């Protein structure tokens with residue numbers, strides 16, 4: 796197992812993790828059976844790839860912020876905060892989405908990454924956030940519960956939870 800040089804933290808997408816990001820995402824494309832074609836242009840202009848993901852973007856029809864979970868040159872995963880809900884996101888998707896690169900899973904990273912994401916959500920002015928997951932996604936359900944998720948009504952088979960973000964120190 797690789798020893799990380801420092802505790803991972805959420806940062807805006809950065810070219811500092813180029814090799815680790817491309818390697819991890821390519822491996823996950825193979826594992827998931829997804830096309831890795833998008834990695835070609837990302838590899839050629841990685842700073843452009845990262846820059847296009849920084850700042851407030853419009854995704855899912857709402858203002859959104861993308862963070863990468865990073866330790867030194869290592870990229871471990873991505874967390875997205877949607878600043879608002881649409882009727883669709885209120886059913887599935889919620890305010891916060893995340894994934895950890897397969898090679899880094901089952902080490903508590905997603906649990907800690909969401910904890911950091913809740914701080915960022917508070918900075919964005921969100922006093923409470925909605926998280927959803929499919930009933931089959933036990934790891935994600937555990938991540939949400941470990942961060943204080945309070946169950947709400949299940950809609951369209953999607954488990955839904957609210958988490959109060961803590962006031963900033």
Ligand SMILES: CC(C)(COP(=O)(O)OP(=O)(O)OC[C@H]1O[C@@H](n2cnc3c(N)ncnc32)[C@H](O)[C@@H]1OP(=O)(O)O)[C@@H](O)C(=O)NCCC(=O)NCCS
Nearest residue numbers: 893894895900901902903904905906927928934935937938
């Ligand atoms: C869900 C996901 C982010 C979890 O990442 P992770 O870094 O492995 O999560 P953690 O290490 O913090 O583990 C969280 C809990 O799930 C458990 N867990 C993790 N992987 C598991 C697995 N494959 N099977 C059973 N339990 C698992 C851990 O043991 C831990 O349980 P605990 O809190 O009782 O100790 C990761 O599996 C992933 O990226 N999945 C694909 C994308 C996704 O589903 N995103 C969420 C959409 S709602």
